[in-house]
Amino acid sequence: MTRLPASLERAIHEFSKLPGIGPKSAQRLALYLLKRDSIDLNNLSGAISSLKEGVTFCSTCHNMADTDPCSVCADQTRDHTLIAVVEEPLDALALDKTEHFKGVFHVLGGVLNPMEGIGAGQLNIDSLHDRIAKQGVTEVIIATNPTLEGETTAMHLARSLKDTGVKVTRIARGLPMGGDLEYADEITLSRALEGRREF
Amino acid sequence: MTRLPASLERAIHEFSKLPGIGPKSAQRLALYLLKRDSIDLNNLSGAISSLKEGVTFCSTCHNMADTDPCSVCADQTRDHTLIAVVEEPLDALALDKTEHFKGVFHVLGGVLNPMEGIGAGQLNIDSLHDRIAKQGVTEVIIATNPTLEGETTAMHLARSLKDTGVKVTRIARGLPMGGDLEYADEITLSRALEGRREF
Numbered sequence: 219m220t221r222l223p224a225s226l227e228r229a230i231h232e233f234s235k236l237p238g239i240g241p242k243s244a245q246r247l248a249l250y251l252l253k254r255d256s257i258d259l260n261n262l263s264g265a266i267s268s269l270k271e272g273v274t275f276c277s278t279c280h281n282m283a284d285t286d287p288c289s290v291c292a293d294q295t296r297d298h299t300l301i302a303v304v305e306e307p308l309d310a311l312a313l314d315k316t317e318h319f320k321g322v323f324h325v326l327g328g329v330l331n332p333m334e335g336i337g338a339g340q341l342n343i344d345s346l347h348d349r350i351a352k353q354g355v356t357e358v359i360i361a362t363n364p365t366l367e368g369e370t371t372a373m374h375l376a377r378s379l380k381d382t383g384v385k386v387t388r389i390a391r392g393l394p395m396g397g398d399l400e401y402a403d404e405i406t407l408s409r410a411l412e413g414r415r416e417f
Numbered sequence: 418m419t420r421l422p423a424s425l426e427r428a429i430h431e432f433s434k435l436p437g438i439g440p441k442s443a444q445r446l447a448l449y450l451l452k453r454d455s456i457d458l459n460n461l462s463g464a465i466s467s468l469k470e471g472v473t474f475c476s477t478c479h480n481m482a483d484t485d486p487c488s489v490c491a492d493q494t495r496d497h498t499l500i501a502v503v504e505e506p507l508d509a510l511a512l513d514k515t516e517h518f519k520g521v522f523h524v525l526g527g528v529l530n531p532m533e534g535i536g537a538g539q540l541n542i543d544s545l546h547d548r549i550a551k552q553g554v555t556e557v558i559i560a561t562n563p564t565l566e567g568e569t570t571a572m573h574l575a576r577s578l579k580d581t582g583v584k585v586t587r588i589a590r591g592l593p594m595g596g597d598l599e600y601a602d603e604i605t606l607s608r609a610l611e612g613r614r615e616f
Contacts, residue, residue, distance in 0.1 A: 222510065223472040223483045225464070232464040235457075237449050243437060245507055250436050251468055252481075258434075259465055265424070265431040267462035269450055273422040282451075284422045308444055311421065 226252065278349065280325040280342045282307040290314075290322055297321045299356040303346065303375060305329055305363060313361060321359070324349065329367040330374055338374060346375075350382050357385040364391045364409075425451065477548065479524040479541045481506040489513075489521055496520045498555045502545065502574060504528055504562060512560060520558070523548065528566040529573055537573060545574075549581050556584040563590045563608075 222230070226248050233244035251259060275281070276288035283289065290296060290310075300321030304310050310323040326341045349355065360375055362368035372388055379386045392410035393402055402410070421429070425447050432443035450458060474480070475487035482488065489495060489509075499520030503509050509522040525540045548554060559574055561567035571587055578585045591609035592601055601609070 221488065222506070223481055225468055225470050225472055226481065229464040229468050232461045235461075236446055238442060238445070246437065247435055248468065249505070249507060251465060252472065256469065259468060262431045262434075263462035263466035265428040266450060266458055266465070269424055269428050269447065269458060270455065271424050273424055273451060282422055282425065289420065306448075307421070308448060 278345075279310075279323045280327055280345070281310050281323055298353050300359070301346070301349065301353075301355055301357070302359045302361045304361050305368065305371075309361065309363070321357075326362070326371070329362060329365075329371040331367050338378075341371070343375065343378065347378075347382070350379070350384055355384055357387060359387050359389060361389045478509075478522045479526055479544070480509050480522055497552050499558070500545070500548065500552075500554055500556070501558045501560045503560050504567065504570075508560065508562070520556075525561070525570065528561060528564075528570040530566050537577075540570070542574065542577065546577075546581065549578070549583055554583055556586060558586050558588060560588045 221227070229248040229251070230241070230244045233239055233247050234241050236244075239247070251262070272284060274283055274286050276283045276286050276291055278287050278291040281288050281290065285292070291298075297320050301324050302310070302313055302319060302321055303324045303326060304313065305326055305328060307325055310325060313319050313323070324342065324346050326343070328336055328341055330336060330338060330341070346358075350358070358375075358379055360372045362372045362375075376386050376388070390413050391406070392413050393399065393406060399407065420426070428447040428450065429440070429443045432438055432446050433440050435443075438446070450461070471483060473482055473485050475482045475485050475490055477486050477490040480487050480489065484491070496519050500523050501509070501512055501518060501520055502523045502525060503512065504525050504527060506524055509524060512518050512522070523541065523545050525542070527535055527540055529535060529537065529540070545557075549557070557574075557578055559571045561571045561574075575585050575587070589612050590605070591612050592598065592605060598606065
């Protein structure tokens, strides 16, 4: 039997543990790296082994950051009375990249998922209530993903925020730009109809 | 502007250099690893940094191996008069996994690609001629990929082997098992017709 060198097998094994990387992709990655020079290999391995260095979490918004408070929470030019609630750090990054959001963030750290045993207690919901009281928040934009879990979490949040008197909004769900009615799924189309606005 | 911690940015940058991994996948990989414990991170980074250790190339068939000659070339139970010529080490591995090939391999190390300046001189073709003379080879199966470059390389090889008197064959091109005529491309169908065999 032909077999691959042990170090290559090991790299393939480690790569195939990563999400979205199957055995064939893992083989291709390992073979690709084998052809690179050692400097490239060390850059990649160094970046991985030092990944956690210097990564901290903002105690205010729970976003990943270099510092605590994070650069957004520390930025006094931003609107601290407007909070966008997101599931994960990358969602905050995506919203910020639009440059249409000048408020601050609150990272839940996940979504309600009873199947996986994730209840409201595991999410950063209590600290959101604290911030609303402390920061004089006027509006909370719930920007969880338009998935089953994201919608459930959004509804739970909206209900829990009802008594605070703060304005609670949900990001619009509808047809994505460049999309096509013909190929849109029924739920997206229904949401696009529901969310229609006057010219 | 929200920005990601520096170590995370660095990991994303390194991941996005890998083939088939775009910026979004690189983000997802880095975020995934950030949630793993340090042992997993060190396993992966260790596997990458030590990838080249102990990897050698067989001086006979040019396949990657732990030893020289490789386990296939050293195996006297295999048929050394039958050589399958492949582009890359993984192709040899794939053929071997079928357990329908009992001969030995010859790894070209690529394909003819004039656009990228890869000519016959860069491929392991001369050593193939040497082996044919030395090993008393009776058949050479050209098993390069059914791509433009693979076919060109196969034709070049077939021509260069003509004078050796050895039997030169090409692996069959046709419909893959489980495939569907309706969805097959025209070239594959044409090849499937050309390569038809009597019952």
